[in-house]
Amino acid sequence: NAGVTQTPKFQVLKTGQSMTLQCAQDMNHNSMYWYRQDPGMGLRLIYYSASEGTTDKGEVPNGYNVSRLNKREFSLRLESAAPSQTSVYFCASSVTGISYNEQFFGPGTRLTVL
Amino acid sequence: EDQVTQSPEALRLQEGESSSLNCSYTVSGLRGLFWYRQDPGKGPEFLFTLYSAGEEKEKERLKATLTKKESFLHITAPKPEDSATYLCAVQAWEETSGSRLTFGEGTQLTVNP
Numbered sequence: 001n002a003g004v005t006q007t008p009k010f011q012v013l014k015t016g017q018s019m020t021l022q023c024a025q026d027m028n029h030n031s032m033y034w035y036r037q038d039p040g041m042g043l044r045l046i047y048y049s050a051s052e053g054t055t056d057k058g059e060v061p062n063g064y065n066v067s068r069l070n071k072r073e074f075s076l077r078l079e080s081a082a083p084s085q086t087s088v089y090f091c092a093s094s095v096t097g098i099s100y101n102e103q104f105f106g107p108g109t110r111l112t113v114l
Numbered sequence: 115e116d117q118v119t120q121s122p123e124a125l126r127l128q129e130g131e132s133s134s135l136n137c138s139y140t141v142s143g144l145r146g147l148f149w150y151r152q153d154p155g156k157g158p159e160f161l162f163t164l165y166s167a168g169e170e171k172e173k174e175r176l177k178a179t180l181t182k183k184e185s186f187l188h189i190t191a192p193k194p195e196d197s198a199t200y201l202c203a204v205q206a207w208e209e210t211s212g213s214r215l216t217f218g219e220g221t222q223l224t225v226n227p
Contacts, residue, residue: 004157033214043158043201043217058214090157101146101205103215105157 004106012112013081021076021109023091030096032074036087081113116141118218126224135187135221137202150201192225
């Protein structure tokens with residue numbers, strides 16, 4: 001099992017450009033998440049999807065959109081990138097239920113917006 | 115609003131020198147407290163889940179404990195390969211489904227040989 005995979009690993013954008021970050025998991029998890037990690041800020045939730053067909057805003061959703069394509073895939077889109085979106089982006093997945101709520105993370109996408 | 119505070123921000127130990135990392139939290143109703151390890155350039159790796167005060171879990175040189183206000187990650191006789199950033203996160207009971215976590219900023223641990 002590959003676990004959680006993310007593409008691309010690195011990306012440099014110019015202000016105003018758009019891009020989509022891809023995430024896939026092969027653990028049959030119901031829930032998927034997008035976080036950003038910045039120095040001094042910790043991991044902050046952007047959007048999450050509790051199950052296929054649903055998405056909800058997290059702590060920092062402005063400037064982002066998401067799509068839960070199917071049970072395996074959850075993408076994050078930046079429509080018009082800004083320098084403030086320079087960060088490391090992590091996708092995660094988990095089982096939804098009373099227990100087994102630990103989230104499993106992908107390797108991250110390092111994004112720089114110039 | 116759920117809050118997680120980790121201390122210290124950074125910790126340097128000599129190999130074999132035991133110590134503890136602290137995670138203080140405020141949450142409306144604790145569903146679970148999670149510890150993760152993160153190596154440079156990689157995603158967080160799950161270590162432990164604690165569900166109720168008094169619970170303890172161990173894995174090799176690591177032992178996590180939980181009270182009603184904080185959690186400790188005890189590191190016994192650490193080795194250089196234990197060097198990493200350790201993250202703490204809490205999950206609150208919510209009516210909606212999903213498993214939203216609130217993370218602390220982490221403690222960067224360096225173990226010198």
